[in-house]
Amino acid sequence: MENLLIALLVLGALGLFLALPGGRAHLARFAPVPLAGAGGVLAAVVLRAALSEPQRAWFAGLALVALAAAVRVVTHRRPVYSALYFVLLILAVTGLLVLLEAKFLAAALVIVYAGAILVTYVFVIMLAQQATAASYDVRAREPFWGCLAGFLLLAIVGMQLLSGGAATAAGPAAVGTVAEVGTRLLTHYAVAVQVGGLLLLAAMVGAIAIARRKPAADGDGGESAA
């Protein structure tokens, strides 16, 4: 199992490295190869496991989608497309959350994250666009070291996860319905809710204050949270 993980990771790293926008244009077209290879292997592994359980099939699919979307977010040249792929990522994660019986959270994720935060991101991208593809979008910054560090970290964590005997107790399938989550939130974590509210208030005030700083400001730079 560990060897498979390592092989997957190596392939993934190579693919990501090639896919990152940069001056290796002539190599970039080879990027999909290792990525597809990694994805294919992953898919094979997961599907084999998924054939035993239908739930695992859903997990496999959603996970693949999420990972692919994440790769595209990181490697796409145009920021708008990165944001859109991120939305796809969020949807995939939402699906995974539903699989984990976190229904309320899944809904909240879609509404807040995809609906508010990402929309804000898209707005800002539109605001700060230049006519042509900016130079800083075209070239990545030290892709080699970045990929190396990241995948090294992932390798270590993965090895630990696969080798460690994390004894899981099959706990009661805690259903994450609105009622359950709400009750838990407002009884056990009442104080934290208040603090969270304060935090949001502070963020709003801060955003407005910062946005007003420009002398010729017209006040629409700051966005409030959802």
Added chain:
Amino acid sequence: MLIAYLLVGAALFTLGLIGFVTRRNLIIIFLCTEMMFQGIILNLVALGRYPLASAAAGPLDGQVFALFLIAVAAAEAALGLTLVVLLYRYGRSLDAGTLTTLRDP
């Protein structure tokens, strides 16, 4: 199953990290930060769903934690994007490589 979820979460986190370190567009950097959050949320909920034998957290604690995390991410996104817009206005550029004044002169 837990391991699988944790692996996916770790992978998302790592990809976000690599993107954060590699890309030069400020907005994409923030976006990768959000991606790291996604991985974390997945981990939290998975650990809440399949708690470890030694875990002391109550039921649904992972989801509650994730909920707060979303709130914080929202606040952070708001402020961060405000700053990005300001920076763009001042410098006409979103290049993170130009922001190097926080150093020893």
Added chain:
Amino acid sequence: MPLAEAQALAILSPGVYATLPLWPLVGAVVVGLMIAGRAKAERAFWPVVLGVAVSAALGVTLFVDLGRPVWSAEGHGPGGGGAGHAAPAASGLTYTLFNWMSFGADESLAPATNRWIAVNFFFDGLTGIMLLFVTAVSLMVVIYAIGYMRDHHGHPERGYERFFAFLGLFVFAMVMLVLAGNFVLLYLGWELVGLCSYLLIGFYYGKPEAAAAAKKAFIVNRIGDLGFALGIFALYQFLRGHVQPGENPLDYAVVFKYAHALATTGAGLWGLTQADVASLLLLCGAVGKSAQFPLYVWLPDAMEGPTPVSALIHAATMVTAGIYMVARCTPLFGASPAALDVILVLGLVGALLTATMAMAQYDLKRILAYSTISQLAFMFVALGCRAPHAGVFHVFTHAWFKALLFLTAGSVMHAMGGVIDVRKFSGLRTVLPTTYRQMLIGCLALAGFPLLAGFWSKDEIIHAAFERHPVVGGLLLVTAALTAYYTFRMFFLCFHGPQRLPPEAGAHPHDAPPVMTRPLWVLALGAIFTGYLGVQVGAGGQFLGVFTPHYVFHDYLGQSTLGAAKAAAGGEWLMYVSAAVALGGIALAWARYGRAPAEDPDARLLGGLWRLWHHKYWVDELYDRVFVRPLRGLGHVFFGTDRYGVDGLVWLVSAVPRGAAFALSFLQRGALQGYALGMAAGVALLLLIWTWLD
């Protein structure tokens, strides 16, 4: 019988005499306060003059008081004396003011008894004589200085008050030195006079030669003082095993009590006894302070100081401290033949050498300085020949006429506007008549003209030298001849011949004012008559049928640590010989220099030898090459070690963090993503290490 038992000091109590050092010190402090209070310089001398006068009065009284067993005894002289003849080797009266420092309780004795360094004064015959002339001559010099330290118009010089304050301090220190009852207090006075000498030589501190001379004096003295201090330490070490409870190990009375024990114990070093070692070490101090060969080089340079300083410190009082110390420690030195031989040799060499040097100098004060060294060497020879009474006698007479000579030289200098080179003036006989007469008296006394004080004391030394060994006596006679010759060479060049005046003398050079000449008459009287304290006048005498050596003076000294004087027997012919030698020297000087020739006849005659003498055998240059330059080089080495080694080490210690910071500063480029990458890589590495370690 000890003086303490015989009769206590009766005229005044010992407590009153113990205040002797205090009065000049009070005067000096008052003058210091006057300086701080910016009082007028005109009146600045009064506190010091009064203080020294009180001390002088007390000194005379003490002299009389201590001599009462002597005055009252009948019959003096060699071997004679009636019932009241003073007992031999009487120890003096130790008067303790207070216990000062403790050596700590002695563990070996049963109840723990402290041994102290006390502030105590020692009164005996030697003290009486020393204090008499120290205070009296100091008083004369101080009065003289009232008039000397003024410019042509009679206004006090710059630093007038400071001068008197230092003089007061010096008299205090010298009296402390003489009165001290233990070696530590002696050392205190010793160092303090050295300090005052430094301060006063460098009085004109703006003048580089004066500052250099002051430093030289202090440093050369310091070399001697090192030996002196080691001698005191040695004495303490040697005596530790001998002293009884209640006895302080470094008191005179105690040291001399056990001197015999020291003389019989070996010191484990080249076959010397403990007395030898202690004496030789103590001798170092005397060699430095009394300007003996080889540590005499500071005294001629010390003439840079004002003339009263030269008269008081470097002729009459401070330089006699070494002679005084050796005489005081007669029980110790007498038990050490090795030390006595060393003293004898050093004295002989010094006397002859410096007499030749004096023959070829032109600076009036320098001639007198070399003469002083030569005479001090005479006293050293006397000490080395086991005749300390003769040595002290010469100290006594020498103080009077040497001070007189220096002060008259000062009068000449004052009249000549600061010029002191005898080539620049001559024939001053008519211009300065009073000074002429005074200096004549002084020169006659120095040359050993018969019947003056110098003759008697010098003759005694020659006598003792002949008894020791004829060669020693012969060498001393030669030196005496040279002394007479160069003294009168100087005199004739200065006062005889055609009248020539230097331009600095101004229009009318004249004799000094009374405030300067009257003390000189007192000194002149001393130069003539003080010798008769040691000579009996009466029928049936040895010399000229009238005079017999050994009189009150020697009996006076007999009741001191010097012990009884040896009976002087026979050798009357020597007196005639030394008289003839003195007269011959004077005559020869008259023949060659009587007309103050412009070109020096000796230089022409002796050529290279004369040049050798004129350049003082190049001793100073030799010392410079052999000692000063290597030491300075060593100093440079140490300086370099400190700057490059020690400071370099410190710099290195500081450079390492700075270098590390510089190297690490490249990590801080302000690039946010670089930081994040670093963090991620760091976490990865840490996890790697962590998992591998598990």
